[in-house]
Amino acid sequence: MNIISYRRHRFPAEIVQCAVWLYFRFPLSYRDAEDLLAERGIEVSYETVRRWALKFGLDYARKLRRLRPRPDGRWYLDEVFVSINGKRRYLWRAVDGEGEVLDILVQPRRNKKAALKLMRKLLKKQGYAPNKVVTDKLPSYGAALRDLSMTEKHVTGGRSNNRAENSHLPVRQRERRMQGFKSAGSAQRFLSTHAVIYNTFYVQRHLIARKTMRQFRGEAMNTWRTVTTTA
Helix, strand or coil: CCCCCCCCCCCCHHHHHHHHHHHHHCCCCHHHHHHHHHHCCCCCCHHHHHHHHHHHHHHHHHHHHHHCCCCCCEEEEEEEEEEECCEEEEEEEEEECCCCEEEEEEECCCCHHHHHHHHHHHHHHHCCCCCEEEECCCHHHHHHHHHCCCHHHEEECCCCCHHHHHCCHHHHHHHHHCCCECCHHHHHHHHHHHHHHHHHHCCCHHHCCHHHHHHHHHHHHHHHHHHCCCC
16 A cells, blocks of 8 residues: 655644544534644644645545445435536435445436446446445436346335435535535545545444444544555
8 A cells, every 4th residue: 555645744744634634524614624723732724724635635535445345235326416616516426225425426417327427437446236226216317227237226216215315414514614616626526535534434323332433433543544654
């Protein structure tokens, strides 16, 4: 695994890691992260936090993604509209049976071509076909799955797709905090990074004992420290 270099940075690697973790882990703005660091005696401007998030966020996400176990074989797909620079775009999302985000794709349309692009990207990235594909009743999903000869795996109707619909909530929180996304490219970069870091620290604490939650949280932090190791 490649080691990320922090050479030529005035601040120690631990501060960079903390700033990026704060920004992506919690619904904070760059200025919020600046204030939290200042409370700890670390004077860093919000612009510096922004540059760190852009420079290191994707690198962290790539390394975290390689360490994730194979997702559940049941995929849930859903789409929701987002306003980007005053234009309506669609955020296509896929999660597995445990609520882990598999992929996110910002697209201008809500049609068969967009659904097919998401499915092909998922199949290529995951490297295997799912046991079931659960969607809402949008006809685009059925058309895309027919092209992929996966119609028999398609499940729809009722509340079967609630897991995917609920997975949009963290993104809506961030969208409000950021006062909307400025471009499709910046939205894609942020959401792709945010999803991987969210997966790492996502614990269904209402379903597990406190002792188990502490164990999972500790394992998540150890994984984070591993991928952010200095050169």
